[in-house]
Amino acid sequence: MESCCPFCSRHDYTPKTHRSIKQVLKKYYHQWKQRGAIAPSSRFLARSITEHIKPSDGVLEIGAGAGAFTQALAEKVPGRRLHVVEIDADHERALRAYTSNVYVTDALGFLSSPPCDLEGFKVISGLPLLNFDLSFRKNLFTELLLEARVASVRQFTYSPRRLVTREWLAEKGLRGRRVDFVVRNLPPASVWEYSRTDG
Numbered sequence: 001m002e003s004c005c006p007f008c009s010r011h012d013y014t015p016k017t018h019r020s021i022k023q024v025l026k027k028y029y030h031q032w033k034q035r036g037a038i039a040p041s042s043r044f045l046a047r048s049i050t051e052h053i054k055p056s057d058g059v060l061e062i063g064a065g066a067g068a069f070t071q072a073l074a075e076k077v078p079g080r081r082l083h084v085v086e087i088d089a090d091h092e093r094a095l096r097a098y099t100s101n102v103y104v105t106d107a108l109g110f111l112s113s114p115p116c117d118l119e120g121f122k123v124i125s126g127l128p129l130l131n132f133d134l135s136f137r138k139n140l141f142t143e144l145l146l147e148a149r150v151a152s153v154r155q156f157t158y159s160p161r162r163l164v165t166r167e168w169l170a171e172k173g174l175r176g177r178r179v180d181f182v183v184r185n186l187p188p189a190s191v192w193e194y195s196r197t198d199g
Contacts, residue, residue: 040065041126041156044184046072048191049124049154053077060118060150061085062107063127067095073124074098083121085110108136111143118148125155129163137163145174145196153194154179158187173197 050072059077064070064086073082079099087106095102103110123144129137144150169176173196180191
């Protein structure tokens, strides 16, 4: 009897094959939990999330990963104006091709003692924030926009769900809006921008 499954047969679907499939799925699940995606950000998403950056801007990128956004930023601002935070030391060497200001640490750790005055900086975040709990998201926006007083934070998500509520933003004197939806990315992504209402 032939298998009714178009992807396997009694000849080639073995326990070993099953284990291999499970290993691949486990790998992709781990990547999704760590990075929020199973594929690198596309050049279309990189272009969208960085389109507001000018050569005179100071830029802080957090959660740089393999550098998809870093490369786009390096084409817009001099390396001395670009500061990059990435917790995974395996990416450090590649990121230093774009700027010497690379910090191997977590975002809140970096913000607790930043190496320079970040006021007026524009922030690009590649962190998978929907994978973090709400208290972390609130702390991050508070540290960036109210304590460090950066000009804006751009963040992408793979969900239309807001990272924080409108009510919480209003209470803190902040605002957030979706500025783009990028179809040509895997998966498609929303780009959000957060800033202070007084700025």
